[in-house]
Amino acid sequence: MKESWRWYGPFDNIALWEVAQTGASGIVTALHEVPYGEVWTREAIAARKAEIAAAGLDWVMVESLPVHERIKRGDGDLSGLFANYRQSMANLAAEGVTGICYNFMPLIDWTRTxxxxxxxxxxxxxxxxxxxxxxxxxxxxxxxxxxxxxxxxxxxxxxxxxxxxxxxxxxxxxxxxxxxxxxxxxxxxIEGLREALTLYHGVGAEELRGNYKRFLEEVVPAAEDLGVRLCVHPDDPPRDILGLPRVVSDAEDIAWVLGVVESPANGLTLCSGSLGANPANDLPAIARRFADRIHFAHLRNVAKEPDGSFEEAPHLDGDTDMVDLVRALVEEEARRRSAGRADAEIVMRPDHGHELLADSERNNPPGYPLIGRLRGLAELRGVARALSAPYAMAV
Structure with missing residues (x-):
């Protein structure tokens, strides 16, 4: 797998030279400074890519190119927003960045207390x-x-x-x-959140799916033409929040997303922590079912509790069989190589890590410490290397 690291650019206090020492060769990032719905210019993309390249790293995945809330709500004339999204994809592709992670969670992304x-x-x-x-x-x-x-x-x-x-x-x-x-x-x-929630009145799961289908129909054909791979991030947590519907929470949701616009450009970010918070989800089975459409993997683990609570577990602990999940991804890479696919290597990053040792002294974005993620990356690297060995693949 292509080992990568999420980096928040000018908002990150972890330097690229530190990332290089983790052993990761790829960077996952975005132009976080650009307001949602505006075009990412080719000049800004090139400048960020050059900054990453100067540290000996590659920009291998965008996370994320945000979907504007008006698109999720189906609010008004959206032609300009769709055009801007397609132009941002075109500018990224022109600079050689062809993997784009996004989500379709209304209003709030990942939620923790x-x-x-x-x-x-x-x-x-x-x-x-x-x-x-x-x-x-x-x-x-x-x-x-x-x-x-x-x-x-x-x-x-x-x-x-x-x-x-x-x-x-x-x-x-x-x-x-x-x-x-x-x-x-x-x-x-609180008042601002109440007001924002009112904008979603009347948007249930059916309406959200309809708006999502329209988004995919607007952008996937352009992605195909550009050689771009879009990959949706599942809901986190995989349940309705604040009365808002969520429609990428389990295997059947994923099947709907990938089937509503059938294309290799319409793919999945396999986030084992997000999907793993749903007791009904079998992560290795989901990975095998949708293996050929997985373009990106977020590998982390969670420990669930009967009342619906959960917390981030060490990468190789928790409720998901991480060894079997990595095995499914390694097997898929082998199948792709045998088929001569250019995208045989799946981009992977260690997701949310524990704050360990000196991590507490740094003001890291929540869930994104240096040492905790380094531990996770080292553990996942060991599992992947062992499973990729010739004797392991033959078993």
Whole structure:
């Protein structure tokens, strides 16, 4: 697999020379400074690519080229936004960057309630606590209908947490939830979030799928012509949040996405942590089912709890059989090489790591520490190398 590293460009305090020392050869990044919906100019892309190349690294995947919220809502005349998206793809392709990860999650990207939950072996990790999320929805946001979205005992604990919480506790919870938008320009306070949610009134799962289908129909043919591979990132967590529908949460959702516009350019980012938070998802089985359309892999693990809570686990621990998942990807790479495919190598990056050792002294984006991800990359590299050995492939 092509080992890569997510880097936030001018917003990242991890330097490219440090990334080079991890052993990763590829960079996954975006022009986070460009507002959503605007064109990424060829000049800006070339400058970022040159900066990466100067460190001896390659820009191997865009993460992400954001889909504007108006497209997700199907709001008004979208021709200009679709044209801008296609132009950004064309400019990326002209500079040799042909892999584009994106998501179709309404309003909020990945959602966590704790950014520094204590990990069992020391350090800290990201956590989604069902009771605190319910407290946020019910008691801070005032979304009474959210009571139906949580088990009764979670609703009780949510009320207890809120009653005992301080203003600082509630501010920290809001900040954690908003931190799922590391490259976004908008941050919401409670009133701002309520107002933003009203824009999605009337947009249920069926409507969102219709808007998603339109997006794919508008951009996938252009991607085909450009030699670009689009790959959707699954919902994180894979469940409805804040009353907003999510439509890339399980195997059947993925089958719909890949089938609604049938094309190699319409692919999947296999995020084992996002999909792994759904108890119904079998990650190795999903990888094998959609193997030929996987263009990018985010490898991380989660430990789930019966009430819907989960937290980031070490990469080789947690609930997903990471060895079998990597085996599925290695097998797919071997099949692609045998078929003579130019895209035989799957781009992989270690996803959310624990904050370990000196990571706590650096102001890293949540989930993206240096040492914690380095540990994950080293573990995943060892698994992949072992499974790629001639004797292993013959078994």
């Amino acid at each position: 704790d950014l520094k939950a204590p990990a069992k072996s020391g350090g800290t990790c990201l956590r989604f606590d069902a009771a605190r999320m319910a407290a946020f929805e019910l008691h801070m946001l005032g979304r009474a209908e959210a009571e139906a979205d949580y088990p009764a005992e979670v609703v009780v604990r949510a009320g207890q947490w809120h009653a005992a919480s301080t203003e600082a506790d509630r501010a920290a919870l809001l900040s954690a939830i908003m931190s799922g938008l590391p490259g976004a320009f908008e941050r919401y306070d």
